[in-house]
Amino acid sequence: MTTRTIDYAADGLTMTGHLALPAGAGRRPAVLVGPEGVGLSDVERRRADALAELGYVAFAFDLHGGRCLPDPQEMLARCMPLLADPGRMRNIGRAALDVLRAEPRTDPERIAAIGYGTGGAIALELGRDGVDLRAIATVNGLTTGRPGEAARIRCPVWAGVGSQDPIMPPAQREAFTAEMQEAGVDWRLVVYGGALHAFHHPPVTHRVLPGVGHHPQHARRAWRDVVDLLAECVPVT
Amino acid sequence: MTTRTIDYAADGLTMTGHLALPAGAGRRPAVLVGPEGVGLSDVERRRADALAELGYVAFAFDLHGGRCLPDPQEMLARCMPLLADPGRMRNIGRAALDVLRAEPRTDPERIAAIGYGTGGAIALELGRDGVDLRAIATVNGLTTGRPGEAARIRCPVWAGVGSQDPIMPPAQREAFTAEMQEAGVDWRLVVYGGALHAFHHPPVTHRVLPGVGHHPQHARRAWRDVVDLLAECVPVT
Numbered sequence: 001m002t003t004r005t006i007d008y009a010a011d012g013l014t015m016t017g018h019l020a021l022p023a024g025a026g027r028r029p030a031v032l033v034g035p036e037g038v039g040l041s042d043v044e045r046r047r048a049d050a051l052a053e054l055g056y057v058a059f060a061f062d063l064h065g066g067r068c069l070p071d072p073q074e075m076l077a078r079c080m081p082l083l084a085d086p087g088r089m090r091n092i093g094r095a096a097l098d099v100l101r102a103e104p105r106t107d108p109e110r111i112a113a114i115g116y117g118t119g120g121a122i123a124l125e126l127g128r129d130g131v132d133l134r135a136i137a138t139v140n141g142l143t144t145g146r147p148g149e150a151a152r153i154r155c156p157v158w159a160g161v162g163s164q165d166p167i168m169p170p171a172q173r174e175a176f177t178a179e180m181q182e183a184g185v186d187w188r189l190v191v192y193g194g195a196l197h198a199f200h201h202p203p204v205t206h207r208v209l210p211g212v213g214h215h216p217q218h219a220r221r222a223w224r225d226v227v228d229l230l231a232e233c234v235p236v237t
Numbered sequence: 238m239t240t241r242t243i244d245y246a247a248d249g250l251t252m253t254g255h256l257a258l259p260a261g262a263g264r265r266p267a268v269l270v271g272p273e274g275v276g277l278s279d280v281e282r283r284r285a286d287a288l289a290e291l292g293y294v295a296f297a298f299d300l301h302g303g304r305c306l307p308d309p310q311e312m313l314a315r316c317m318p319l320l321a322d323p324g325r326m327r328n329i330g331r332a333a334l335d336v337l338r339a340e341p342r343t344d345p346e347r348i349a350a351i352g353y354g355t356g357g358a359i360a361l362e363l364g365r366d367g368v369d370l371r372a373i374a375t376v377n378g379l380t381t382g383r384p385g386e387a388a389r390i391r392c393p394v395w396a397g398v399g400s401q402d403p404i405m406p407p408a409q410r411e412a413f414t415a416e417m418q419e420a421g422v423d424w425r426l427v428v429y430g431g432a433l434h435a436f437h438h439p440p441v442t443h444r445v446l447p448g449v450g451h452h453p454q455h456a457r458r459a460w461r462d463v464v465d466l467l468a469e470c471v472p473v474t
Contacts (some may be wrong), residue, residue, distance in 0.1 A: 091416055163418060163426075170411075180430055181400060187430035188402075188458065193418055221425070232458070 001052040002006075003045075004233035006059075011063030011088055011093030018045045020052035020060075029110035029134070029234035030057040030100050032093070032126075034119020034158060036198055037079040037142070039068040042114075043116045043201055045225075054227065055236030057106045061096035062175060063118060072115050072209045079118050079234045089125040090178055097131065110134055113157075114226055116200060117141050121160075125154035135225045139200050142176040142189075150183035157187045160194025160222045166211035190225060192218040238289040239284075243296075248325055249333030252356035254333060255282040257289035257297075259473075260343055260428030266347035266371070267294040267337050267364075269330070270355020273377070273435055274316040276305040280438055281353075286459075291464065293474030294343045298333035300355060309446045316355050323383060326362040334368065347371055347471045349392075349464055353380050353437060357396075360376035363388035374438050379405050379413040379426075385420045387420035395466045396426040396460045399432025403448035427462060429455040 004019045012100040018040065022028055031051050035044040041076055042060045048058035063082075069075040093113070101108050112135040113123035119154050120141025127136050136153070137203065139160040157180060161168050180187035192199060192215065199215035241256045255277065259265055268288050272281040277299045287296035300319075306312040321323055330350070338345050349372040350360035357378025360384050365386040373390070376397040394417060398405050410426065417424035429436060433450035437459050440451050 128372075157430075163414065174407075177400065177430065179426065181375065186454070188455075189428045189430070191414065191422035191426045191428070193394075193414065193422065193426070216427075219425070221465075221469070224469075225462075228461055228465065232461075 001049060003049060003052075006099055007100050008095055010092045015062035015092075015095065016040075016066040017062050018048055018060040018100060018104060018164070019049040019099070020056065020058045021103070022052045022055045026105070027107040028055055028057050028105055029112070029230075029236060030059070030106040031230065031234070032096055032100055032111070032113040032115070032123065033058055033060040034093070034113065034115025034122050035060065035063060036116045036201060037063070037075050037118040038070065039064045041068055051104065051230075056230065056234070057100065057103055058104075058224045059096060059100040061092070061099075061119075062176070063092065083118060083121055083143060085110075086125050086128070090129045093122040093126045094129075094131070096228075111228055112136070112234050114138070115141060117198065124157070127155065135229050137229050139222055139226075140165065140168055140197055142173050144175050144179050150179050150185060153183065153185045156229065156233055157185050158190075158194060158225065159188065160190045160225060162197060162199045162215065162218070163191050163193050164195060165197040165199075167197045167209075190222070190223065238286060240286060240289075243385065245336050245338055248302075250301035252329075252332065253277075254299050254336060255285055255297040256336070256340060257285040257295045258340070259289045259292045263342070264344040265292055265294050265342055266349070266467075266473060267296070267335055267340070267343040268467065268471070269333055269348070269350040269352070269360065270295055271298040271350065271352025271359050272298070272300060273329070273353045273438060274312050274355040275307065276301045278305055281356075288467075290357060291448040292339065293467065293471070295313055295341055296333060296337040296340075296459065298329070298336075298356070300329065312411065320355060320358055320380060323362050323365070326359045327366045329370070330359040331366075332365045334363065337354065340438045344351055349373070349467055349471045352376070352378060354435065361394070364392065364394070372466050374466050376459055376463075377405055379410050381412050381416050387416050387422060390420065390422045392423075393466065393470055394422050395427075396425065397427045397462060399434060399436045399452065399455070400428050400430050401432060402434040403438075403444075404434045427459070429459065
């Protein structure tokens with residue numbers, strides 16, 4: 001497994017992503033990895049590395065021009081307008097997808113997108129934009145889209161959320177699953193009992209918002225669930 | 238892998254269960270397999286066999302004294318009173334557990350219970366009765382118990398349900414997950430998008446109730462999820 005840092009342009013910024021390549025040669029299925037709103041950190045870089053160990057080309061993409069936003073107010077000030085603007089989310093996602101597609105090891109016919117929070121919302125928007133993905137996984141980011149656009153999603157969608165997540169409450173989960181169901185999408189939702197927002201994310205040193213907390217056991221399960229989805233939809237042969 | 242039919246007494250009937258033993262010798266983790274309300278059929282027998290192939294001692298238990306109840310009216314006439322009577326469910330579950338524990342290959346410290354519909358409700362009731370289980374999985378059977386008793390459940394609970402299941406509708410799912418959450422149980426719920434009641438069950442030749450239907454893709458996923466739970470909680474070493 002080898003890794004490489006890649007700079008690219010998106011959303012008016014210079015983004016800095018993390019590409020992880022599996023051992024061996026030849027094309028492999030590929031995975032976009034979208035970070036939480038706080039931004040790309042070693043958490044997502046390690047996930048990309050873990051996927052490369054499993055045989056995938058993985059690209060953990062950047063949200064904020066090479067920065068993390070440890071201050072909740074700064075994070076929300078940037079992410080809330082972004083989450084309200086499908087065009088900007090798609091721009092960020094498509095720029096990352098272009099990087100992944102430009103990698104010679106990537107099999108362009110077998111690309112999946114996984115993401116967490118804002119990164120998950122971007123993965124969903126790529127599907128609503130009609131991008132040819134083989135699977136979408138979103139943890140915490142159960143965001144709804146513009147009317148009618150979910151019907152463009154042509155791959156399985158897997159979603160995970162903490163039962164006690166106040167930022168993604170039951171009404172939002174129901175709006176999301178209703179959108180998927182009405183659009184005829186092949187979807188699943190896993191509710192992790194007792195988990196808060198960002199339950200998958202190891203503790204960080206900066207301040208966190210109320211309702212956010214790590215749940216190591218459910219974090220391991222959610223990762224297992226995502227890996228199972230990839231094994232189903234983009235198996236490494 | 239070898240199998241054996243075992244007769245035993247429960248609920249005033251002579252039950253006929255299906256025991257599947259893994260190859261090799263020595264004790265192994267063990268799994269109770271509870272059938273849908275229609276009763277023990279080759280569907281559950283094959284699941285027990287598949288678990289034995291994975292290295293588990295598995296016992297698919299009987300609900301109706303060696304009979305299947307292909308007529309929906311007859312099935313409901315027997316199952317509805319049963320589902321309303323925790324004592325009878327526990328009797329049926331404990332009798333099956335005694336058979337499993339009597340098998341020398343069973344490691345009595347590592348027993349899990351999985352079930353479908355009525356069989357899932359029985360698996361949950363064993364937990365509420367304080368039985369020392371290592372994991373409980375229930376598909377379709379998201380039944381609530383008597384107040385306070387869920388606190389006796391000391392193992393992870395995994396539940397699966399079809400989003401369009403009219404027999405296990407959202408209000409019932411919420412009552413079930415609220416019971417688990419209030420009791421401090423380590424729980425998860427998977428909602429399989431578009432799936433009906435008994436989505437995991439291959440088509441049967443008899444008449445089925447409205448709202449019942451097979452969903453092969455989600456059926457495979459639910460099996461994968463159950464196997465993952467067993468791998469987490471009662472790994473074959």
